Amino acid sequence: MIAGGERRVLIPTAYREDYLIALRALSRERNPQPLLRMLDRAQRFSAAVDFTDLQSALSRLRECHAFEMGEEARLRMPG
Secondary structure: OOOOOOOOOOOEEEEEOOOOOOOHHHHHHOOOOHHHHHHHHHHHHHHOOOOOOOOHHHHHHHHOOOOOOOOOOOOOOOO
């Protein structure tokens, strides 16, 4: 991805359930669309966070609820 000029994909903890559901759709139903949509959203999220300063990045990730856990966790896209 980096060689192609794309950002890395970060899967925040809050997005774990979406990731697992998308993987299940691919493996059980041979349906790649949920995974592609999920990875697209995760990549847009990752690209919106500036990782040049670790403390700023961690603060931003906390603001977006990236570290929330469980089915109730809802990731907010950085504004």
